[in-house]
Amino acid sequence: MKKVLFIATISLTLLASCRDNKKNENVETQNTETTLSPEEMRQKEDSLKMVREENRLKDSVQQVQSHGHAH
Secondary structure (H helix, E strand, O other): OHHHHHHHHHHHHHHHHHHHHHHHHHHHHHHHHOOOOHHHHHHHHHHHHHHHHHHHHHHHHHHHHHHOOOO
């Protein structure tokens, strides 16, 4: 019985260590994929600013329509 438990423990330990390596590899690939050049960062910031401005204008229009003035 001790032999079976020992083998099961060793097997589970090896299995768990293999799974951790795969997670680390995935994290490394994600980190390299999310690195953007300065130009790409500027483009994303510009597009975010445009979206925020559009949302602000839409919100103001909705406020005027609902109760006559915007805040």
